[in-house]
Amino acid sequence: MGERVIIHEVGPRDGLQNEAVVLPTDQKAGLVARLQAAGCPQVEVSSFVRPRWVPQLADAEDLIRSLPMGDEVTWWALVPNRRGMERALESGISAVATFMSVSETHNEKNVNRTSKESLESLREVIATANAEGLQVRAYLSTVFGCPYEGDVDVRRAAALAGELLAAGAEHVSLGDTTGMADPSSVQRTVECMVASGIPLESLALHMHDTRGTALANVLTGLRLGVRRFDAAVAGLGGCPYAPGASGNLATEDLVHMLHAMGYSTGIDLDALADAGAFASQALGRALPGRYHRYHLARMQREERERSAC
C-alpha cells in the first residue's frame, strides 16, 4: 500500500449543478451508490443553495434521505449561509462545505455580499456546524485568478484561508474556479500558504481543466506535500458564474495517475469509471474525462470481440 491521498468527489454536487439536464433523484442516488461501491471515501452529494439558484439540486433533502448510512463514506453538502445550515442540520447530513471567493468582484457576483460579510456569515455557520458535531470544509474560490479581476493577491488568499481555519473549518479547498492556474502559480500559492503558517494537511486543491492544466497542477501540489484533491467523476462540472469555465478535473484521470505513481486512494478505478459511464448515460451526453473515454472505448471493443466469438 502506497502513501494515502484523499480524493474528495464533487461530481454529484459541483458536476450536476452545471448540467442542463436535471437528473431525477433516483438517478442521482444511482450515481452516488456507484461512487460508494467504487470506494470513494468523501462524496459531496448536493447543495443547500436556494433551489431558485440551482434548480438541478433542488431535491437535496430527498437525495440525502436516500443515502445509505455507514462509516465508509463521508457525505458532504454545500451550505451557503445560516438558512442553508439549518436545512443541512434538518437533513441529517454529517459534513458540510462552505464557500466564498478571494476576489471581491467574484464574491459579490456569486453571493451578492462583500468578502467581509461572507466571512462573518461563514464564521457563524462553521461554529454552528462544529457545535452540532458536523465536519466542515471551506471552499475558497478564484484563488489562482479571477475572470473579472485577473490576478489575485496570494497573500489575501492565505489570510482568508487562515481565517476560515481559525473559524473551525477542518481544511480549506483552494479553488481554481475558471482554470487559470498553472504549475508555477500553484507552487507560489502553496508555498505562500505554508509560509503563512497553514499546515499542508489543512489544504485541498480543487482544479478545473478549462485550459488542460488540472492534472499538471495536481502533480505540483503533490510534489509540495498536498495530499487532498477534489475531482468530479468523468469530468462533470464547472462554475456557472465564470465565463468560459469548463469542467472539473475528472476523478478517473486523477486516480489513474495517483495509482500509477504508487499512491493509494482506496478507490477501484474500473468501478469508478463505471460510475462515470452511468452519469454519461443518465445525462445523455459524452463527458470530457480522458480515462473515462478510454474506459468506454475499451468496454465497447471487448463487447464487440465477445459478440464476434
Added chain:
Amino acid sequence: MGERVIIHEVGPRDGLQNEAVVLPTDQKAGLVARLQAAGCPQVEVSSFVRPRWVPQLADAEDLIRSLPMGDEVTWWALVPNRRGMERALESGISAVATFMSVSETHNEKNVNRTSKESLESLREVIATANAEGLQVRAYLSTVFGCPYEGDVDVRRAAALAGELLAAGAEHVSLGDTTGMADPSSVQRTVECMVASGIPLESLALHMHDTRGTALANVLTGLRLGVRRFDAAVAGLGGCPYAPGASGNLATEDLVHMLHAMGYSTGIDLDALADAGAFASQALGRALPGRYHRYHLARMQREERERSAC
C-alpha cells in the same frame, strides 16, 4: 524572454494520418500555413510511408512542393525505410524522422520487421540523410509501455536510443504510443537515459493523452531538464496500430502551460488556436484539446456580444 522550449508540431502528420476524413492537399496547405503564421518552429507535415498504408498522407510530394521555403520553419517528413528516404530526397524536404519500436511485438506488427532489422535499416537511412545534409530525428515508440507486451525494459529503450544517436540522429523522441506513461515512469525513463550517457539535449518527449496524463508527464520531463516536446494542434492524432490509443497532447494546452510558467516557445497562442479551429472545421469534427475548446467558446461568446451591440 524566458528559457526556450522547442515544440515539434506533429498535427499535419501524426494527427491527420489517424483521421477518417482525408483532407484535400489545399486544406492541408492551409493548416500548415496557419501553423507557420503562428510561429511554430518545427512542423512535421507528411509521411513517406506507403500510401497503401496511410492513404491520408498519399499527397506528401504535392504538399511539400507547396510549402513556403525560408529559414523560420523546419519542415519534417516521416521516413520508414530506404525507399521512403529516396522519396524524401526527391521531394526536397530538409528534415526527416525515422521510427522504430522498443517493443519487439509492436515493431513487428507496425513494420513487419524485427527490432534488429529495423535498426540496421535505420542506420543506413540516417547515414544517407546526414550525407545529403538533412536533419534527422528518430522516433522510439512504446518506450513507456506496449499494448501487446505490457511493461517495457527501460534499459533496452536507453540502449536503442543510444544506437540511434550513434547512427547520426540529432535527437530521439521517446514515444508514449498508447498513453501508458505517468510522471513516475517518465522520471525513471529520463533518469535511466541520462545515466546511460544520453544528453538531455538529445531527448524529446512525445506524449499521448489517452488517460489524461500527457501534460503532467511533460511537466515531469521539464523539471528534469528536457526542453523538446512533440504535440499536435488541437489534439489531432494517435496510433492506428495500438488498440485504445487516443490523440496526441494538444499543442495549445502545452504552449499555454509553458507560457504561463515563463518559458518561451516563439509561438503565438491565439494564432495557434486559430490553426486548431481551422483543422476542426476542415475535418468537420470537434477536436479534443482543452485550450482549443476554451478558445472556440470564447470566440463564440465574443461574436455573440458583438452581434448584440
